[in-house]
Amino acid sequence: MPANLDSTALARIRSLELRAKVIVEGLWKGMHRSPYHGFSVEFSEYRAYVQGDDPRYIDWKVLARSDRTFIKKFEDETNLRCQLVVDHSRSMSFGSGPFTKADYAATLAATLALFLMQQGDAVGVTTFGQTLQEHIPARNRPGHLRRLMLELEKPAPAGTTALDISVSQLAELVRKRGLICLVSDLLAPVEKLERQLGLLGAMGHDVVLFHVMDRAEIDFSFDKSAHFRDAETGTERFVDPNVAREVYLNRLNVHRDFIRRACERQGIEYQWTPTDTPLERVLFDFLSRRQRKKGGGRV
């Protein structure tokens, strides 16, 4: 595992793409195995048939004309389709350190996108708040990464979090099986979420859930009484942190446990990601788990 990068230094890098490159640099390529057989629909060139190639892809018309066996080669042999689903609700704008949760989530998604595209996988990005906001289907083409970065760099998260609606809309859009990485603070009622996540699993998707939270949210480390204002709804409540901390932490743990157990039940990989965790460690953990899950090698 590479040495951890200083998160403050990382936050100073304004370009999201550059930030992702810094993190990805030095990591060796992933070990994924695509659930598909390696051909997209876009024709690129012919190559000679060799033993072991699937005879379905032999061009029979060329064989009939020339008595030679050729195989149609398609542009961009995609191994993996990965859809990065990033929470853009207003609650993500909270942050007590150098990063807000939105910055952290965008950098995490950018890092994953860069890493996957470097090894030839197709990557798409979906952002959501109350509903799906933007959806860029998974591709691997020159310039596609730039488009993803631009989408991830978009500021001003808006609206409340409605996970269940967004996930069900996502299921409509992403039909092909692949990897779905959901990056969110999950600060919304999650009772219906389990069913929606289960639907994604049933569709054959590999789902990874990155639960992003700020350290101040995890510890509720405020000390002065104040009017607390909800970033999503704008409502205010007077709160004395010393009195409210215990109840808060209890409720937060119950919420987290519920999500974790729901993920276990649905076979979804749950990754607890406080924003003070170095991103390369998150990436490394993610890759390690993927490797363990798929039994090693690039499959």
Add this chain to the structure above:
Amino acid sequence: MTWLFPLYLLGAAAIIGPILMHLRRRPPQDRVEFSSLMFLDAQTPMPVSKRKLDHWLLLLLRCLALLLLALMFARPLLRVENEAPLFQQSATIILLDSSASMRRGDLWKQAVDIASERLQKVAVTDRLAVATLDRQTQLLWSFDQDRGAASTRVATLKPQLSALKPSWESTDLGQALVDAAGWFGSAQGLSGLQKRILLVSDLQEGAKLEALRSLVWPENIQVEVMRVEVPNADNFTLSLAASSPEESAGKDKAPKQTEAVTRVRISNARESKISDFNLDSTPVTSGYIAPGSSRVVTVPALTQAEGSTLTVTGDAWDFDNRVYIAPAQPKTVKIVFIGDEKTRDEAASPLFYLSRALQPTASLRPELSVIAATATALPPDTQLVFVSGARLNAPLAQSVRALVEKDGLVVSVIAEPTTPQDLEALTGIGAKDWNLSASREEGSESYSMLADVQTAHPLLRPFADERLRDFTKLRFWHHRKVTLPKESPLEVLARFDNGDPAILGKGRLILLTSGWHPADSQLALSTKFVPLLYGWLEAAGFRNEQAASLLVGDVLPLDGATTIMTPDGQTLTPKPGTIPRAEMPGIYRVGKELRAVNLPPEEGRITPMDVAKLRELGVRVEDGGLKGAISTLAEEKERLAITEQEGRQRAWIWLLGALLVILGWETWLAGRIRQSVPQQAFTPA
């Protein structure tokens, strides 16, 4: 340490405000943005108790700023007892209003009391002048007199003031102030002294202020106004009103003036509480006038031989309730017509029309006599002569010419029989210069009309009014064509439309080239004839209008008379070279003539004037208020001395500087505290 305005020190009590604010119990006002409140319950805000003063340095600065502010406004100064004279000597002019409006109630007594009181308080080292003001300013005691006899001024002036009575004249307050300001400049030895004018007056709104507009009021002259007042402001003012134009036109048409009327204006004061008046005309006129407005009332003309008086009643003050009207005294004008007396009643003759046009009016009594052309001389005292075509014999022509040269007026018609020799005898212009020919318009319907009328000429003055210039209905059937030499002394006053002269004038000689009788023209039958005749009479010095009423203070026209009998029965004999003026309202008898003198109507506008009007005109006024509010001179001088010392020391500037520095510190400190508070609130520990 003394304070110029010690009352402002009470403002220091305002420091209680910040102290209470710093001690106040209030709920926390901090706000924290948080991602979601889904795990948090609302709690009741508990007031934050502040048992000890928070931010005591800030509180100290704020209290100090308020204290400095109070001190600055109180204007502190250090009294220096042995300083050179604490206050300057002063030069004061006491202006005492003695106009007619001061005759109301005890106004005059109040005014004299104030003047006497002030007189005694003026130190011997100070300079003093005293003057009365009405239409003009009258100096009772000048600065020059005061310089020589300051110690005896009280003894001299007190009896003078007691003996004074208010006049009947109007109030020219503006001129009085301008005069007083001028005396400061002209008197010697006043440099370096404080200059003050004490104005003791009822300050009625009828006072004239126009003179002040032409003067930039000197910066160093202060005017103190001591207003005297009486509680009752109910006042009617009676004055003569001008006769209306319609009435004048009527007079010309019917000069007998059988329905003569008098028009008077009754005004009600602005703050008056009454509105019903009675006028003692015959019959008595009663009516209603709203406060602040006026009304013209027409009453039958008063014809008493010794002059008449109209009085309005119903108000509180009597001084302006009368108008005096002198009886009509028409002048006799001796007019001679040279022609045939027998034709006086023949409708075709010029005399017929002349005798009927010249009727007596209120101001003129024409006496028309007729002499034959063969007479040798004009009757004595002849003032006007009319000749209608008759050929005069030589002595009579000489006599007529002599009359012209002696300021008489001669009107002559150049008719068919007139020869250049006749005209030479009349005008002195050589017979060979006259070129006369008959001009009868061709055809029975042909005629000439007047054109090019010199209406600006004094002899044609009645036609100066544009409405009377329509000559299109005036037709001339027949006229003599007169050709004048190039450099003729005769002036063409009007021409016919064919360019021939119609009216010629040379001084007081008027030559008509066509007669006024119907055989020659429609002139005598037209509406222009009578105005034309009276225009000529006016040019000869006989104005057909009622003599305007005189006002108190106006010059009494002597017209050769040597004695004047005043309304109170005194007989005056003005010395040659002096100009006699009317000093009271009433009927004056100047020689044989009666002259009505009335009060200036603006003197009846007794509503008090706002002192701000004087300020608007640039006068530096301090309102001394009413009699009861007089501050003593000594107190005033003390105050002036303290003000002057404070002005020199200017401690307030230092206080202001300190205040600004403290406010700067306060702002900086408050900013720092403000910056630090939200940081604590937003950052989780």
